[in-house]
Amino acid sequence: MGEGYDPGFLREAVDLPGPDAPTVLLNYTHFSVRLLPARRLAAVTGVNIDGEALVPLGREGTWHYDPRVPQGLQTGPDVYQHNDLDRGHLVRRLDPVWGDDSTALAANQDTFSYPNAAPQAAAFNQGKELWAGLEDHVLRHASQFDARISVFTGPVLDAGDLPYRGIQIPRKFWKIAAWTMDGRLAAAGFLLDQSPLLGPEELARIIRERLLADEPPPLGPYRTFQVPIPQIAGLTRIALTRLADADRFTTGLPEGTPGGAVLPLTDLRQVRL
Numbered sequence: 001m002g003e004g005y006d007p008g009f010l011r012e013a014v015d016l017p018g019p020d021a022p023t024v025l026l027n028y029t030h031f032s033v034r035l036l037p038a039r040r041l042a043a044v045t046g047v048n049i050d051g052e053a054l055v056p057l058g059r060e061g062t063w064h065y066d067p068r069v070p071q072g073l074q075t076g077p078d079v080y081q082h083n084d085l086d087r088g089h090l091v092r093r094l095d096p097v098w099g100d101d102s103t104a105l106a107a108n109q110d111t112f113s114y115p116n117a118a119p120q121a122a123a124f125n126q127g128k129e130l131w132a133g134l135e136d137h138v139l140r141h142a143s144q145f146d147a148r149i150s151v152f153t154g155p156v157l158d159a160g161d162l163p164y165r166g167i168q169i170p171r172k173f174w175k176i177a178a179w180t181m182d183g184r185l186a187a188a189g190f191l192l193d194q195s196p197l198l199g200p201e202e203l204a205r206i207i208r209e210r211l212l213a214d215e216p217p218p219l220g221p222y223r224t225f226q227v228p229i230p231q232i233a234g235l236t237r238i239a240l241t242r243l244a245d246a247d248r249f250t251t252g253l254p255e256g257t258p259g260g261a262v263l264p265l266t267d268l269r270q271v272r273l
Contacts, residue, residue, distance in 0.1 A: 005032035005046035009150055011180040016046040017152060019238050024073075026066060026115055029107035030096030033115045036157065037073045040167050041118050044154040044238060045090045051139045051147035055097050055104035061112035063087060074114045079165050083216050088120030088173075090153045095135055118155050119169050119216070121194050127222025130265050131192050134175060134224075137268045138188065142179035149179040152243075156191075156235045162207060162217035169217055171195045174232045176243055185246040188273055189229040191262070196220040226263040226271055248273050 004027025007015045016032055023034040023043055031047035065071050080087055089111055096107040110116075135151055142149045155170035162169050173192040178185060196203055196218040206218050229244040244250075249263070249272050263270065 003027060003029075005030075005150070006048050009048040010148060010178065010185065011146065011183065012185040014150055014178055014185065014242060017044055017238050017240055017243075019043045019236065024069060026068060026113075028091075028096070028110035028113065028116075029103060030098065031091045031107075031110070031116075033090070033113075035069060035073070035115045039157050040073055040075045041157065041170070042090055042115055042154055043157065043236075044152055045116065046150060046152050047091045047095045049095045049135065049139060049149050049151065050098045051143055051149070053098040054094065055099070055101065057094075057097055057104060057108050059093065061093070061109050063112045063114060063117070066113045066115050069115065075117065075119070075167050076114050079119060079167060084122040085119040085169075085216050086122045087114075087117040090116050090118055090155075090173075091151075092132070092135055095151060118173070119164075119167075120173075121219040121222070123221070126266070127192070127224050130224040130268060131173075131175075131190075131222060133268055134190055134271075135177065137271060138177040138179065138273065141273045142181070145179065145181045149177050151178070152176045154236065154238075158235075163211070164216050165214075169219070171219065172235070174236060176229060176232065176240070178243060178246065185242075186248050186273070187229060187243045187246040188248050188271065189227050189232050189243075190265075191225045191227045191232065191235075193223045193225065194219045194221070224265045226265060228261065231262075 026033045034044045036043040093111045097104045153175045156172035175190045178187040197220045229247045233240040
């Protein structure tokens, strides 16, 4: 295991945020995970990405429990067997894979630790492509400055998340990218929503049927949005004041725009940085 997320990685220090609830801090190579034992999932992850030192490793790795945490506090393979759920990387596999060869290899394998996974819909569609490409898009922008970004990601852990095999399946995920430009911190926040596009009665019926059949609850298409960072703070109950003050989305909105404004993304060129 590595030394974890470095809060001093950017020109302006940014601490790894966390919820107002007990978590277990797990440090890996170039990233860290705050595991929320009550949900057996990460509350937040933070990764440092050095765009000039990335190593293009192929997709190789073996999913494994983190030996520092009891297996009963991790969402392990039983949740993902015989269904259409993906082990969704929270810290994207390629993001911490930089440095010398041995460090890059260690970082790659570290991303396959179960605390860095969360159940996601397996279907691959444009929304998922957008979500997967956000770091690259921000990194290209940041390359005009330091070619470094830090990215924070996590599920929105809501009390109403649907039960399945001893856990609750998140329906939304969030991501915040931070970098420095002109000597100042900049940030952008995003939300992935895979809530099923169903009416309440139909949704309740399908949930009952799937629970009886030991099938995962329904998940909808990947819908990706750029959102004001204070919205993410409200959804997650995580203090994000430092990042919210640097939010490029809110500073780019016309005066008088409602605070609840969101930008549905269908193309990465729409992202406001």
